[in-house]
Amino acid sequence: MKTLLLGMKDVEAALSMEGVMEAVEEGYLAYHRGKVRQPDIVSIEIPENNGETDIKSCYNEINERISVKVASGFYNNGKVNNLPTMIGTILLYDGLDGSLLCVMDGSLITGIRTGAAGAISSKLLARKDAATAAVFGAGGQARMQVYGLCHVMKLQEVRVFSEDQQALANYQQDIEKNTGVSVVVCHSIAETMEKADIVITTTPAKKHYIPQSLVKPGMHIVAVGADMAGKNELDPAIFKGAKIVHDSTPQCVSRGETRNAIMAGVIKESDIHGEIGQLLAGEKPLREHDDEITIFDTTGMGIQDNVTAVMVYERALQKGLGNYFEFI
Amino acid sequence: MKTLLLGMKDVEAALSMEGVMEAVEEGYLAYHRGKVRQPDIVSIEIPENNGETDIKSCYNEINERISVKVASGFYNNGKVNNLPTMIGTILLYDGLDGSLLCVMDGSLITGIRTGAAGAISSKLLARKDAATAAVFGAGGQARMQVYGLCHVMKLQEVRVFSEDQQALANYQQDIEKNTGVSVVVCHSIAETMEKADIVITTTPAKKHYIPQSLVKPGMHIVAVGADMAGKNELDPAIFKGAKIVHDSTPQCVSRGETRNAIMAGVIKESDIHGEIGQLLAGEKPLREHDDEITIFDTTGMGIQDNVTAVMVYERALQKGLGNYFEFI
Numbered sequence: 001m002k003t004l005l006l007g008m009k010d011v012e013a014a015l016s017m018e019g020v021m022e023a024v025e026e027g028y029l030a031y032h033r034g035k036v037r038q039p040d041i042v043s044i045e046i047p048e049n050n051g052e053t054d055i056k057s058c059y060n061e062i063n064e065r066i067s068v069k070v071a072s073g074f075y076n077n078g079k080v081n082n083l084p085t086m087i088g089t090i091l092l093y094d095g096l097d098g099s100l101l102c103v104m105d106g107s108l109i110t111g112i113r114t115g116a117a118g119a120i121s122s123k124l125l126a127r128k129d130a131a132t133a134a135v136f137g138a139g140g141q142a143r144m145q146v147y148g149l150c151h152v153m154k155l156q157e158v159r160v161f162s163e164d165q166q167a168l169a170n171y172q173q174d175i176e177k178n179t180g181v182s183v184v185v186c187h188s189i190a191e192t193m194e195k196a197d198i199v200i201t202t203t204p205a206k207k208h209y210i211p212q213s214l215v216k217p218g219m220h221i222v223a224v225g226a227d228m229a230g231k232n233e234l235d236p237a238i239f240k241g242a243k244i245v246h247d248s249t250p251q252c253v254s255r256g257e258t259r260n261a262i263m264a265g266v267i268k269e270s271d272i273h274g275e276i277g278q279l280l281a282g283e284k285p286l287r288e289h290d291d292e293i294t295i296f297d298t299t300g301m302g303i304q305d306n307v308t309a310v311m312v313y314e315r316a317l318q319k320g321l322g323n324y325f326e327f328i
Numbered sequence: 329m330k331t332l333l334l335g336m337k338d339v340e341a342a343l344s345m346e347g348v349m350e351a352v353e354e355g356y357l358a359y360h361r362g363k364v365r366q367p368d369i370v371s372i373e374i375p376e377n378n379g380e381t382d383i384k385s386c387y388n389e390i391n392e393r394i395s396v397k398v399a400s401g402f403y404n405n406g407k408v409n410n411l412p413t414m415i416g417t418i419l420l421y422d423g424l425d426g427s428l429l430c431v432m433d434g435s436l437i438t439g440i441r442t443g444a445a446g447a448i449s450s451k452l453l454a455r456k457d458a459a460t461a462a463v464f465g466a467g468g469q470a471r472m473q474v475y476g477l478c479h480v481m482k483l484q485e486v487r488v489f490s491e492d493q494q495a496l497a498n499y500q501q502d503i504e505k506n507t508g509v510s511v512v513v514c515h516s517i518a519e520t521m522e523k524a525d526i527v528i529t530t531t532p533a534k535k536h537y538i539p540q541s542l543v544k545p546g547m548h549i550v551a552v553g554a555d556m557a558g559k560n561e562l563d564p565a566i567f568k569g570a571k572i573v574h575d576s577t578p579q580c581v582s583r584g585e586t587r588n589a590i591m592a593g594v595i596k597e598s599d600i601h602g603e604i605g606q607l608l609a610g611e612k613p614l615r616e617h618d619d620e621i622t623i624f625d626t627t628g629m630g631i632q633d634n635v636t637a638v639m640v641y642e643r644a645l646q647k648g649l650g651n652y653f654e655f656i
Contacts, residue, residue: 001411005333005653007653008655037372037374039372040370042367042370042383042385044367044386044394049423049424049425051423051424051425051426053387053421053426055367055383055385057370057383058372059372066381068396068398070419072421073426074424074425076425081425083329083425083426084656087426087428087656089431089655091398093381093398093400095377096377096379097377097404097405097409098381098400098402098415099415103417104655323653325335326335327335327336327431327433328335328336328412328415328435
């Protein structure tokens, strides 16, 4: 039984934002149609080493593949060693016989499939004339969200805010070089939100920093950073009256930004508009008028990893990437 | 970041029952002492392909390693292809920085660490003069249990029962060749139980086949097969008055043989004697008299995989086994 091994460079060579967006849309639809068996996320916290490990797994009936992603965040990395903070591995199994098809680095996939998710939500929910994005955080995910956006709209300006000045300079350089979109480095939350059509939150904040007063009619908010209980970027009041869309409602209610709004008593679960798969399937309306405030809350699903990893695996086979090893 | 790859043959070369028994005892003690963070088991059922995949993960503070085992059972395998029914993979991460130390085949480890668990229980709970084992099932686990037993007692006879006649012949040959213990192939449950000191159940039965009438005072029962809701090998009445020991009480109550006895109303959770880690730590009595009936119920824990995989990894490093691959 030969297993394909794909390192980060192989995965990078097989990935494209366009392909991932297509795959993630298919994944959301498969999930919506009940074709995905996706167990709860498993988390192991190792606070004494400033680390955590999450396991997201699923079986997708459409491609007949089982995927298991083990993704770690060790936040002392880079400072005390040369390792990346986010390290991931994805195992891909044949759902017909359990054979191990591929072990691939999963460090890039989480970033790109999450960027794709945000962009898909903006395609469905942002105003048609949206052209300015306010981005909070200047790390990998703040980049991926913009790379995704560039595939679904004519983005003209990125306004970015971060407390890390060095990260901001690098961010500006990277985005301008890779997308041609001009980046305005802002010095306050308010300045960042000025003229924004799309607001993207990617920080690990535990206390909300975006006040309701800065959220204007017509904005679309992509809430990415708050992916577990205890994280919070948006004033819960922002949810009042907004059109709220989830990747997975059970997950967002239990560990997403929505959790904070429900716990604050601002909304009830019945105020949720729907899951993004319902919007893609045409079963729920998209944005209905230009003054609506829309929110896409995403905590990330195993099905996104599944479809992205399968796409990478198939492209790697076509391109002859990677090495083989016989585990059995 | 170099990752060690160990195929089944490498793992086999690094494994020994003695080493695994020592490791599993350490693992049970670590678990008992609160040094193990072990999330719930994740299960994905694929009944349309007669398959299932389980994920057992844990962090062990003692060795500072995170382990994730993905273990599948695809029960058409072997009949329609040349693949084993049980296929497993273990990922081993450094708990200090999240780096991927090793990807190893996990197909052998589940078997041997489960055999070790049964043997440890017999060392603690079987009568000192125990010499005859009744084994139900003639597959891999029925072998491992006997290999384990041979390390803790002078086993003189194995009495085996299975509905698969061909499997029985192979079983007899293997056990006699590998252990020198004589195997009596039996033709009924009653014949198998005659003179047994230790009873080992390893089948996937969903309806109990061992009646209370055949269980005699002084027997030690190792309940291995029933590891998820719906499986059942022992008449629940056998639990009445027995000294019941678990690997993990929460797991055995929710998915082990004990679940059946509790659901049948034969015992309450307060009738459980304790966890095996408590016995190893000297905090709970072992067998107290020769007429006692003792039951060890095991559904398998991530910590067993963790300590076994770490032992394999370290021995493989010492022996220079395996290959390396750079995922990052």
